[in-house]
Amino acid sequence: MEGLSTTLGSGAMTNSIAELHTMGPGDTIFAIGTNTTECHPIIGIAMIKAVKRGAKLIVVDPRATTLTQHADVWLRLQPGSDVALLNAIAHVILQNGWEATEYIAKHTENFSEFKKIAARYFPYKAAEITGVPATLIKDAAKIIGQSRNVAIYYTMGVTQHTSGVDNVMAVSNIAVLTGNIGRAKTGVNPLRGQNNVQGACDMGALPDVLPGYQKVQKTDVREKFAKAWGVEIPEEQGLTVPSVLDGIEKGEVKAVYIFGENPLRSDPDINHVKHCLEKVELLIVQDIFLTETAQIADVVLPGAAFAEKDGTFTSTERRVQRVRKAIEPPGQCKPDWQILSELIAAMGYPAAYSHPQEIFEEMRQLTPSYNGISYARLENESLQWPCPTNDHPGTPILHVGSSIRGKARFVPADFRLPAELPDKEYPMMLTTGRVVAHYHTGTMTRRCWGLRGVAPYEMVEIHPEDAAALAIEDGDQISVSSRRGEVLAVAKVTTRVSPGLVFMTFHYSESSGNMLTNTACDPTTQTPELKVCAVAVRKVKSPGVHLADTGFLQQNTAPEGVFHQPALSNAPH
Amino acid sequence: MQQVLTTCPYCGSGCTLYLEVEDNTIVRVKPNSVNSVNEGALCSKGHFGMDFVHSKDRLTSPLIRKNGELTKASWEEAYNYIASRLLQYAGEFGGKSIAGFSSARCTNEENYLMQKMMRAVLGSNSVDHCARL
Numbered sequence: 009m010e011g012l013s014t015t016l017g018s019g020a021m022t023n024s025i026a027e028l029h030t031m032g033p034g035d036t037i038f039a040i041g042t043n044t045t046e047c048h049p050i051i052g053i054a055m056i057k058a059v060k061r062g063a064k065l066i067v068v069d070p071r072a073t074t075l076t077q078h079a080d081v082w083l084r085l086q087p088g089s090d091v092a093l094l095n096a097i098a099h100v101i102l103q104n105g106w107e108a109t110e111y112i113a114k115h116t117e118n119f120s121e122f123k124k125i126a127a128r129y130f131p132y133k134a135a136e137i138t139g140v141p142a143t144l145i146k147d148a149a150k151i152i153g154q155s156r157n158v159a160i161y162y163t164m165g166v167t168q169h170t171s172g173v174d175n176v177m178a179v180s181n182i183a184v185l186t187g188n189i190g191r192a193k194t195g196v197n198p199l200r201g202q203n204n205v206q207g208a209c210d211m212g213a214l215p216d217v218l219p220g221y222q223k224v225q226k227t228d229v230r231e232k233f234a235k236a237w238g239v240e241i242p243e244e245q246g247l248t249v250p251s252v253l254d255g256i257e258k259g260e261v262k263a264v265y266i267f268g269e270n271p272l273r274s275d276p277d278i279n280h281v282k283h284c285l286e287k288v289e290l291l292i293v294q295d296i297f298l299t300e301t302a303q304i305a306d307v308v309l310p311g312a313a314f315a316e317k318d319g320t321f322t323s324t325e326r327r328v329q330r331v332r333k334a335i336e337p338p339g340q341c342k343p344d345w346q347i348l349s350e351l352i353a354a355m356g357y358p359a360a361y362s363h364p365q366e367i368f369e370e371m372r373q374l375t376p377s378y379n380g381i382s383y384a385r386l387e388n389e390s391l392q393w394p395c396p397t398n399d400h401p402g403t404p405i406l407h408v409g410s411s412i413r414g415k416a417r418f419v420p421a422d423f424r425l426p427a428e429l430p431d432k433e434y435p436m437m438l439t440t441g442r443v444v445a446h447y448h449t450g451t452m453t454r455r456c457w458g459l460r461g462v463a464p465y466e467m468v469e470i471h472p473e474d475a476a477a478l479a480i481e482d483g484d485q486i487s488v489s490s491r492r493g494e495v496l497a498v499a500k501v502t503t504r505v506s507p508g509l510v511f512m513t514f515h516y517s518e519s520s521g522n523m524l525t526n527t528a529c530d531p532t533t534q535t536p537e538l539k540v541c542a543v544a545v546r547k548v549k550s551p552g553v554h555l556a557d558t559g560f561l562q563q564n565t566a567p568e569g570v571f572h573q574p575a576l577s578n579a580p581h
Numbered sequence: 582m583q584q585v586l587t588t589c590p591y592c593g594s595g596c597t598l599y600l601e602v603e604d605n606t607i608v609r610v611k612p613n614s615v616n617s618v619n620e621g622a623l624c625s626k627g628h629f630g631m632d633f634v635h636s637k638d639r640l641t642s643p644l645i646r647k648n649g650e651l652t653k654a655s656w657e658e659a660y661n662y663i664a665s666r667l668l669q670y671a672g673e674f675g676g677k678s679i680a681g682f683s684s685a686r687c688t689n690e691e692n693y694l695m696q697k698m699m700r701a702v703l704g705s706n707s708v709d710h711c712a713r714l
């Protein structure tokens with residue numbers, strides 16, 4: 009994550025989840041744009057337990073969630089106004105002298121620049137931008153400024169904006185300002201959505217870095233990998249996902265290999281993505297289902313599910329853990345590492361791996377932060393990187409003593425408006441997110457009977473005032489449209505959202521919220537602005553047609569009796 | 582019955598769990614409590630979210646589009662087809678003409694191989710994944 013590596017020198021969670029179990033009076037959890045109880049339930053529960061023991065909880069979210077119910081202060085901001093809010097909190101902290109003076113002097117740089125910017129964000133001004141009353145901003149600042157420890161958690165709510173990098177830096181500035189770095193129960197903690205996002209980044213599945221965030225543009229890095237791999241490493245930085253789509257439009261990208269992803273549901277502005285992927289000359293998809301993306305491919309390769317292969321995942325707290333093969337894959341499916349090895353060999357490059365352990369061994373020789381981690385150690389230990397040597401115990405807390413980049417840097421950021429705001433034609437604001445039972449584009453969870461019944465079709469949340477103005481009642485079928493497309497769904501009239509805001513997910517292929525969202529990207533990371541776009545809502549008919557009865561679910565009935573009725577309790581076994 | 586310790590495939594919390602297996606079928610999930618972030622608990626996805634593995638919708642064979650239709654093919658045919666076309670693009674237009682989207686759901690080893698294939702074999706740094714999303 010770009011923002012965090014600028015400020016602290018690393019883009020991973022600085023601290024560990026287990027620290028939540030020890031938080032209590034004097035400690036504060038500051039949760040920003042993270043619907044944790046739905047997206048990371050185990051972490052959400054740990055947060056609520058900490059609050060029950062006396063820790064304070066401040067939640068920043070435009071929408072009511074389980075977490076907001078437990079909050080000491082709920083800052084219900086306008087989507088996309090995070091930077092203004094965070095700068096105003098810094099303003100109040102500085103005004104009252106609650107900053108960590110000694111820490112700032114010893115361990116940080118660029119403080120005076122930051123002070124100048126923060127000075128402009130008076131709470132009453134921020135209140136106008138964010139919609140959060142100035143008194144609540146002051147309350148939050150007081151709790152943060154006076155707590156012994158403050159641990160900050162955030163997710164997509166923060167990064168999926170055109171100002172995503174600024175948001176992350178504004179978050180980091182608060183931690184640095186109050187000296188909440190490098191100790192237990194503190195830190196800047198991005199929670200990763202998909203199981204192995206952290207690992208995919210660590211392994212160099214990014215256009216500018218090789219494994220372990222070693223920059224492709226550095227000559228010594230390229231030389232090291234060239235020596236190990238026996239070929240020259242290209243010097244020019246590669247293309248991000250959005251730039252690849254542009255490259256297809258321009259005819260420069262001819263072939264795309266998509267591995268275990270479903271961009272026709274997860275990317276913003278699906279119509280554009282579909283257009284590009286249909287246009288590319290060669291589309292190869294490797295997956296376990298014939299996803300929407302696989303359906304338009306030229307070649308489809310059947311991979312294996314996690315239970316059918318060996319390997320490792322790296323969790324959001326940098327913890328490397330084993331994945332173990334429990335069953336044989338169906339039909340001709342093969343573990344994905346084997347497919348890739350065989351394909352590489354078919355292209356005339358040596359790749360005779362007989363087990364993922366051999367791949368891991370090769371990787372760790374080239375990746376200093378993973379160098380001390382091995383399958384043998386993972387049998388008895390669970391290790392958090394950096395773990396540079398075989399006798400290193402791993403690193404639960406980063407930046408102890410000092411930040412990885414030497415000094416932590418204040419990076420002042422100014423508030424910028426979201427790329428698309430409501431107007432006459434599209435008068436409401438749409439924000440997207442997840443619900444607890446489903447996962448990403450729903451290709452896995454919607455095939456599980458135990459989860460399907462919980463939230464079987466798309467519900468669009470709309471405030472009672474807006475619903476009344478549009479003559480919409482709970483359960484009506486409605487249409488939600490933006491400049492990019494239209495979807496049909498069922499209305500859920502609720503005060504979980506504020507007036508003017510509608511909320512939907514991207515789990516359901518028949519009414520995907522990403523048909524509507526905006527591809528405008530953050531200029532630095534190219535993370536698309538999935539969280540905010542302008543929409544118009546109208547009633548189609550009442551009562552709502554049950555989408556659940558019309559297609560997808562009938563085609564996808566899971567085999568009965570595959571699962572025993574599981575015990576309902578989550579109690580330790 | 583066999584019990585296999587593994588890691589949950591859903592969110593990034595990294596809960597560990599036991600898959601209970603009978604006849605090559607996952608019959609139950611049990612949370613792990615030793616040395617684990619989840620300390621003996623799991624959310625509904627970890628507990629009840631595994632039967633996608635046995636879905637009848639699983640792909641079971643490589644497919645190649647022939648006359649507009651995705652048609653079953655052998656592994657060898659699929660590998661040869663992909664290898665020759667990718668090498669042709671790399672030769673004619675350079676590595677930049679090829680892009681790979683890696684997977685935030687697959688293992689570290691697989692992500693490592695994916696980026697190695699793109700960089701070392703095809704000469705392209707255009708490898709990315711959907712964590713931006």
Ligand code: SF4
Binds near residue numbers: 049589595596
């Ligand atoms: S059990 Fe739930 S909280 Fe734990 S990793 Fe799986 S999805 Fe995440």
